[in-house]
Amino acid sequence: MATGRTHRPATRSRGIPEATVARLPLYLRALTALSERSVPTVSSEELAAAAGVNSAKLRKDFSYLGSYGTRGVGYDVEYLVYQISRELGLTQDWPVVIVGIGNLGAALANYGGFASRGFRVAALIDADPAMAGKPVAGMPVQHSDDLEKIVEDNGVSIGVIATPAGAAQPVCDRLVAAGVTSILNFAPTVLSVPDGVDVRKVDLSIELQILAFHEQRKAGEEAAGETGAVPLAPKEAGKGPDGDVPAVMPA
Amino acid sequence: MATGRTHRPATRSRGIPEATVARLPLYLRALTALSERSVPTVSSEELAAAAGVNSAKLRKDFSYLGSYGTRGVGYDVEYLVYQISRELGLTQDWPVVIVGIGNLGAALANYGGFASRGFRVAALIDADPAMAGKPVAGMPVQHSDDLEKIVEDNGVSIGVIATPAGAAQPVCDRLVAAGVTSILNFAPTVLSVPDGVDVRKVDLSIELQILAFHEQRKAGEEAAGETGAVPLAPKEAGKGPDGDVPAVMPA
DNA sequence: CTTTGTGAAGTCGTTCACAGCA
DNA sequence: TGCTGTGAACGACTTCACAAAG
The missing domain is CATH 1.10.10.10 (Winged helix-like DNA-binding domain superfamily/Winged helix DNA-binding domain)
Incomplete structure (x- = not known):
């Protein structure tokens, strides 16, 4: 979803x-x-x-x-x-900008299925001055200072956000202010937008977590014949990635 | 979805x-x-x-x-x-393999949010012999000949497919045969899998098309006060991307 | 008085099963 | 006869609104 x-x-x-x-x-x-x-x-x-x-x-x-x-x-x-x-609406041409040309943004720019079907990458935008002018997918990266001008000049109504999480909302606000009304968000954040603007999100980590849920269920089922509560972890808690999973259990 | x-x-x-x-x-x-x-x-x-x-x-x-x-x-x-x-199920460790280390696969391998939250990239696999041994995200790419062994040795139950569309189903079949029961598919194909295997798909092009649909609606609404049938294309059909959009209209 | 937890009502989506048309 | 198009039944998800608990 x-x-x-x-x-x-x-x-x-x-x-x-x-x-x-x-x-x-x-x-x-x-x-x-x-x-x-x-x-x-x-x-x-x-x-x-x-x-x-x-x-x-x-x-x-x-x-x-x-x-x-x-x-x-x-x-x-x-x-x-x-x-x-x-x-x-694929019988017309949709110019798209990609903001945030890191690993993911560059991959998206190179992605073939992007260019086909009426979508055309009109510009690649990044906040890093060192990126400006560098060609990615045969196209020079432009600096985000010019975001508004790029959107307006190209009549862009669809923006793709591939920035780090922290930059996503400000970028989104600027895109919307410049006239973008549809956003595809790859940053792991909830974007808030005014009415009339559509946002769809693609979140890798969420998809994996959903798979893990079902995976855990499968593992719990194959042995335990309904233990009563939780299917209990088969392996053992790995390394807590960034410090959650406290052993404490508040009243 | x-x-x-x-x-x-x-x-x-x-x-x-x-x-x-x-x-x-x-x-x-x-x-x-x-x-x-x-x-x-x-x-x-x-x-x-x-x-x-x-x-x-x-x-x-x-x-x-x-x-x-x-x-x-x-x-x-x-x-x-x-x-x-x-x-x-994030209190346990989930080893994951990424198959297909092109632009997207490499971006996924480098993606930070991947490694956090209990997911650990156990191996990067590609069919291109020229890729074998090359380090991506600080990890040597392995050849797909060894796919089964890698999956089994690492107890991998989640696989990520980032191959071209044509390679996706065969790769999927091999992953499943080797014991993978959850698949995250980035290739633009419908995968068929046996019962008990979960597939989730992430498709860039589909997301954009959904946005385009709504975008077209917005454009059609702002002027036309309900013309009767279709909101008619505002701009003009661009260049037909790969040859669809025939002007003929069969009875 | 504040905020949770949840039956009941409402909305949306899927599936069934068959009438209608070629 | 074969396959589409669709009302009607069903099921899943959301929202409402309020009783229960701190």
């Missing part, structure tokens, strides 16, 4: 559920693969399998977009690719 | 809702920050604000863990940090 706010209870008239929107890119990817193999049509069953969802869900999702299928046959691949692209 | 499957309708007895599990790391981060500032207690209201959720949700979430608060006072910060860490 990612978005903080649903930003409005439901979009006025033809509201597509948020959960459906989140799956459209998945369908699009599967359809693009079929298109490249020149497959003319797919059934909901086949496409659902390729996208990793069940077919009832897929059909319901598509029903929010309109009646684009043919009963007894399936969906026209090219047509669906076009309809979903249009619905997602 | 990320997980494909809920992997079992609900965990046997004291099932914590998936949505709650996904928020625990958020609370933990906020609590850790408070702990570092030596704040002894927090109210649900304060903590909720710090974590970016509302207080009712937070209280309900905590109620699944037990009654760890004090009415009229709030929650003991240190105690809660401990309880949530334990619940998430």
Whole structure:
């Protein structure tokens, strides 16, 4: 999951559920693969399998977009690719800025899937003067002093934040003030933004922690036949990373 | 969002809702920050604000863990940090392997938040023989021929896949065969895994597409007072990234 | 009087199952 | 006959609102 706010209870008239929107890119990817193999049509069953969802869900999702299928046959691949692209706004060009060109920012700048599908990296921005001018992914890094000008000159409405946690909120504020209304946040912080601005976050550490939770459950289950309380740690507490995990237990 | 499957309708007895599990790391981060500032207690209201959720949700979430608060006072910060860490399985050490040491894999290896909180990068693995032995983040990259041995020798149960899309499924299969039961997938593919294996995915391009959807809505709204159908593209279709967006429209 | 913990109500999302159309 | 499109049932998550506890 990612978005903080649903930003409005439901979009006025033809509201597509948020959960459906989140799956459209998945369908699009599967359809693009079929298109490249020149497959003319797919059934909901086949496409659902390729996208990793069940077919009832897929059909319901598509029903929010309109009646684009043919009963007894399936969906026209090219047509669906076009309809979903249009619905997602990928038929236009989205200039994006990446702020924070450290390891992660540089990796994002180099990431191919970024450039494809209507997204274009318009600028790389970093606060370190030593970075300024240095080429990353074939593009000179610009200093953050010019952030506002860069955003305005390029008509940027989507910003990617890949700074350290401490810098994220100030950078976010400046992006928003300059006109950015959608933010993809890789910094491990909660960003606060005014209404009308969308934030999605990607947090590595959170994903791992969720996996660890389930992993622990699996480990606890395979032996213990329900001990009563906690599945008890199999191995032994490793090294406490940064000093939590106190042995004390307040009343 | 990320997980494909809920992997079992609900965990046997004291099932914590998936949505709650996904928020625990958020609370933990906020609590850790408070702990570092030596704040002894927090109210649900304060903590909720710090974590970016509302207080009712937070209280309900905590109620699944037990009654760890004090009415009229709030929650003991240190105690809660401990309880949530334990619940998430962070009181033990989780060795992790990263497969695919390209731009992204290297960035992940260098990412600090990775190493903290009980996760330890046990090995970096890549298929390119030229990478073998090269140090990344102070650690020699190992060749993927040895993947099974590395996983087994280190007791790895969590694997991170940062390979190109085409390599992801084979790598996944090998990880699973070697004993990995949780996978964090950065490759833009749907992975299929046997029951009992958890997969979470992080997909840059999907996040951007979701943002673009909302962005397009905003742009369409500010002018058009409900035209009837589509909010029509404000700018003009840019350059079709990889050849989709056909102008044809099948019957 | 303050703040937690939680039934009950409300909202959102998924799945079922079948009518409707090609 | 085969497969889509969708109302209706179901289940999961959120929010409300208040009783219980310090």
